[in-house]
Amino acid sequence: MSDETHIPTDPEVAKAAADADPPEDNRWKDAVREIFSASPWVAVGALVLAFVVGSIMIAFTDSRVQEVSAWFFQRPGDTFSALGSAIGRAYSQLFQGAVFNVAFAERGGFLEGIRPLMSTLTSATPLIAAGLGVAVSFRAGMFNIGGRGQMIFAAIAAGWLGYVWSGLPFPLLLIICVVAGVLAGALWSGLAGFLKAKTGAHEVIATIMLNYIAFYFLQWLLMTPGMLRGVKGTPISNPVPDAAFPLLFGSRYTVSWAFVVSLAAVAFCWWLLNRSSMGFAFRAIGENPRAAKVAGINVERTMVVAMMVAGALVGLAGTQQALGVLASSGFGDAVDAGIGFDAITVALLGGSQPIGVLFAGLLFGAFQAGGRAMQAGARVDISIVAVIQSVIVLFIAAPPLVRAIFRLPQPSQAALARKADAKARAKAAKALAKSGSQDGTKESA
């Protein structure tokens, strides 16, 4: 097939784009196209849509709205005002719970008012770290669903060492525990990478299974005396106050140095992916493993290393849980708190770019912090937050839909070109196979 096929093949789409743009060279237009085609705008679009869907859910579940809609046809105004206040109240509570609380501020001034913001940072801390881990594996062409297992193993390592070596002086113990947790996550994830590289086992299946193994292993450890089972006899690990991340701004806020570690991880990942030879290899096997192989990159080894780096970052999140918010209470079998899965969403929303993951992590941290306030203040179930998060994923997975709704331009030709060849052939073959079925006498001369 000749080179003509590096042209988008969807005539409808191409036609629409052609109608909108005269074919002459236009720098500004191209620039605008570039910007709008970039995934951050799709992410923002998805976010907006998710809030719209969330609003509908809030409206339908609000008891006042249900009540007044009974006489909708008599007094529709009631329904609309009820709708408005329900939605407004919910989102205002979400904001106050996540960023700035007016009531707190009236009582204790500005520093008190930003307490929600600080708890957002606390919630965001492990989300950012785990999101980075998933993003790194994405960039290397792999889908790491094993966040849960990796976090659990990291927490086990950190929690166990933090307890048995609790006599060690402060920064040393913390550092040892963090390193141990990160290594545990790396090894657990590297196992999935190793299985994929050596046997071809799909990493999605492998990581899911490793999740189960990790989860039941943790349960066993928590139930068995002499293992992680706490001295109180409950299936909760022993507290590790000596190994805890110190608070960042004193006891007023919950945010700890773990957040700073997450920020450092963002910087590290940016360097890794954009400036290091290792990251270059990750991206090469992610984009075109065959070309990477021909260029002398050891694809199997790079796969394992990429999964280990990913697991290390997710492990950091597990460590942050065990030595952060749960350090003083000890952790049970829900130590991962669903972060391993939320991390997938965070990475997706962040476009698998470290900076994007940072912002996506902060946003999801805000959802978590704000969601609790929304449930308490506006009596809106916290699962609305989960719905919003899920809808975001749904829309990001369908960028063309988002583009169509917001009339954003198509992505650059290069993006389409990659698929064009295969698509063109598939289409031609399909069309041919069908061809005779419309055996009409149409305009036959």
Next chain:
Amino acid sequence: MRLELRGITKRFATLVANDHIDLVVEPGQIHCLLGENGAGKSTLMNCLYGLYTPDEGEILLDGEVVRFAGPGDAQAAGIGMVHQHFMLVPVFSVAENVMLGNEASKGVALDLDAARAKVREIAARFNFHVDPDAIIEDLPVGVQQRVEIIKALSRDAHVLVFDEPTAVLTPQETDELMEIMKQLRDEGAAIVFITHKLREVRAIADKITVIRRGAVVGEASPTSTDAELAAIMVGRAVELSVVKGEPQHTDTSLVVKDLTVTSATGQVLVDEVSFEVKGGEILAIAGVQGNGQTELTEALMGLETNVEGSIRLGGQELVGKSVRQVLDAGVGFIPEDRTHDGLVGTFTIAENLMLDRSDGPPFVKAGAIQIGFRDEFARQKVEEYDVRTQGIHQEVGRLSGGNAQKVIVAREMSRDLSLLLAAQPTRGVDVGSIEFIYKRIVEMRDSGCPVVVVSTELDEASQLGDRIMVMYKGGIVGVVPADTSRDVLGLMMAGIAPEDIAATQAEIAAEAAASDDAVSDAVDDAAPPGDTPSSDTATTGTDETGAAR
């Protein structure tokens, strides 16, 4: 049936693939559509065949405007297309493929007999034999193409489009195809023949229309010379022949001995191949696609796993080495599949230029990419190799075939090479870039480096090679000088050893037989028993292949 295209325009976003193209194809005429890769020939034909809807313009058949919603409409209107990549179901028989999409039935059962009869009838008309019950995947490529033609004719096509039909054929098969096309023309069909091979155009065209960058740039007469045609096609004068002096042999040489490559399933892909390439010479490996050339080059690169035998480069054994070690030994590789093997489409030009040196100096120091050096290097190479781009940070996937290939050539040739391995170096590359790439390859040879060029294009092999090695079914048919005639090379590509050819020709001369079929008959006689040339060297060869089933 007279086909007329009026002002056909097809745009893809800002790219105008076809710009107001007018074309008239008369019945009983072979109309050549000549243009470089990417000029818009296939797009135009896809518009004609209903696969694309043109943005502007109309299609007329015998003066009436027609509109096609899909290939079904086009076929019903009498347009047939022989695709470059055959649209056949490999596990179906010939008859089943011919009736596919147009199934005749007896009650609920398929009427296979009708399809069989049709296949026989059409085959008889053109004096070739195709067994209606043969399974497609068992048939040689040339015969598969005939099945495509039969399929088109079985639906009463009066306008036939051949899209680069010769790309997969041996020279002899090409000649036979041309005979068939001539016969179709004489029966009154209107034929559109798409190609970028000048020789074929001059051999068969009644009329030539040249397309460049989506627009008709002129018509040419079939009596034009290659240079004239190429100049219209590219838009400037082109140096078509490779200028090179006598090879100056050096000591660094590649010695391959008893190299065998087997697939994971145990199939022998390269069969005990031995050859030598001296420094300062180009060995061209010719052969029809799929006769072990790909596996041979991959084995040389360390990409194959089941390799036996020995590959020595300047005394160093390469078998068993990793790709990295092979690259470090100084092997430069231009892979045949550029987009899959040679480049990462989403990486920038600068990144692709360091793709196979991403593990150490000069591009990487202490694990960090030296951005300054990388960009400076890229700027320099883009300039030196004349890569037409908006900048070194442009994605390689956006470059045209020729420019993308230049990126690979620049990358490989800027390393210290002790062997250059170029597989299909000009496939899908525009004529202007071909000239440039040839020049670079010859320069590499003149610098004393052994060069291996794998090519399915006979012209390329003869022009570039100092010697030509022909491969068939994983083995070497023979190594001959570069000035060997096309006929002999063509027969070798069908698996007939050069000694046999010489003997046969001597015999023919002795008998002074005047019969047209003498050569092909004799060739069949000369072929060793049990080794029927499966790429149907001659019409009679096909007969036997078919009859054997």
